[in-house]
Amino acid sequence: MNRNKKRYILPIVFCTAALFVFDVNADAAAGVPQADSVQSEAAGDIWQQQAELAAANEEAYRKAQEQYAAELAAYQQALLEQQAREKKEDQAQQNLAEAENVKTEETDGAASPTEAAPAVIPPAQSLQTLPQNGTIANGRLIAAGLLSAPVETPLKGKSISILGDSISTYQGYIPSGYACFYPETQNDVKDVTQTWWMQVLYNTGMRLAVNGSYSASAVCGDSQAEDSSAGCSTRRINELMGTDGTVPDVILVYMGANDFFRSMELGKFNGMTGRGEKYYTNFTEGYELMIQKLLRTYPASRIYCMTLIEANSGDHPRINEKGNTIADFNQRIKEIAAAYGLPVIDVHNCGMEVYELNHYTSDGTHPNKEGAAKMANYVTAMLLQTA
Structure with a gap:
């Protein structure tokens, strides 16, 4: 339900009930028989039902909002954890590759004096x-x-x-x-x-x-x-x-x-x-x-x-x-x-x-x-x- 709509439920019902009671009192002043207690109770029941419905809707909206925020936070946290794992795995692979390169260089020996050593570019x-x-x-x-x-x-x-x-x-x-x-x-x-x-x-x-x-x-x-x-x-x-x-x-x-x-x-x-x-x-x-x-x-x-x-x-x-x-x-x-x-x-x-x-x-x-x-x-x- 639209939140703006909810805000108007209680005022509208309250005004309706108020007008109803006013009409009843006017009839009484004119000497017209009335069942004021029954009508008042009915109006009160309607008001109470509408108030409870509005409160229930507001609570449902609040819970839905909290659930959405929690699900979004959990998803984003899962992404961060996944990225941390992947970064750790990448670093392990990089360390392994560097170790293999060092081993190869030690086996092949140093570069000859006539060869320029290649520029080293950091992995990042x-x-x-x-x-x-x-x-x-x-x-x-x-x-x-x-x-x-x-x-x-x-x-x-x-x-x-x-x-x-x-x-x-x-x-x-x-x-x-x-x-x-x-x-x-x-x-x-x-x-x-x-x-x-x-x-x-x-x-x-x-x-x-x-x-x-x-x-x-x-x-x-x-x-x-x-x-x-x-x-x-x-x-x-x-x-x-x-x-x-x-x-x-x-x-x-x-x-x-x-x-x-x-x-x-x-x-x-x-x-x-x-x-x-x-x-x-x-x-x-x-x-x-x-x-x-x-x-x-x-x-x-x-x-x-x-x-x-x-x-x-x-x-x-x-x-x-x-x-x-x-x-x-x-x-x-x-x-x-x-x-x-x-x-x-x-x-x-x-x-x-x-x-x-x-x-x-x-x-x-x-x-x-x-x-x-x-x-x-x-x-x-x-x-x-x-x-």
Whole structure:
């Protein structure tokens, strides 16, 4: 039941009962026979039943909210634990490989004086190939703005932060304690240089302030809890600022997919409305609060709202339990962005059609290398056009 509707149950019933009693007393004054005690008891019973129903509904809503928060926290904790295990396993494999290399070097002997010893690249900085153009690139150098495509762009040297969900994560590049998706066993994005956002950095020459992306996070949720993962939360907004106090020149917002998948109420947008702090379950209200906080906290930053890539059900757009599609959520994102004068990067039109999602994603949701490259090229073009 809608919470706003609940608030009007008691006043309406109370007024009805009050009017009923008033009419009875008026009849009595006129000498009309009445069964006032029976009628009063009936009115009282109705009022009591409505009050109990409202209380029961409020309690059910509270329990559902607590269950949702607990399930989300458990899922995100499981992700963190899985990542810790994988990191430990990777380290063990790395140690084993290094031990084998040392053993091989001892067997082969030192390099001859006429040969130059190869440069040693730390494992955390292994060079990779960017998939879209074959350029050798290094994630840490790109993030620091020290390595980029060999072209000058108007964005070169500017700082950027990302407010996103799992699609924009990568282990080691998001704040400590944030749940992460990439790298993932079934997805072929195995290096940070293959993510859509790192390719955008490389192509534009921007440097990363903060990638504030949190796997499984939605726009909706608790807007003020210190440990909230909600996109509308003060925590998420504040943590887009660099640890050195850097205020990002550009902020990309890619949020809303998990609100769709969890069938959050889409809500209605009737123009700009001031939003307060609370637990949000309405996407429109939560998204508007998120935008309001971003504008207040980073008034000098260029903020871009990004639409969501499609979600499929076979070869057709997926419909959630509320009867909404990704297109419905994207339309709302565009409406809110327009009201606040913010540019939109319509990623939904980057070239991944609904019937092609199995080719461009690993699970119908998370882009693989090809999907990430499509996103990167589209976002890069839009940023450069509006720089």
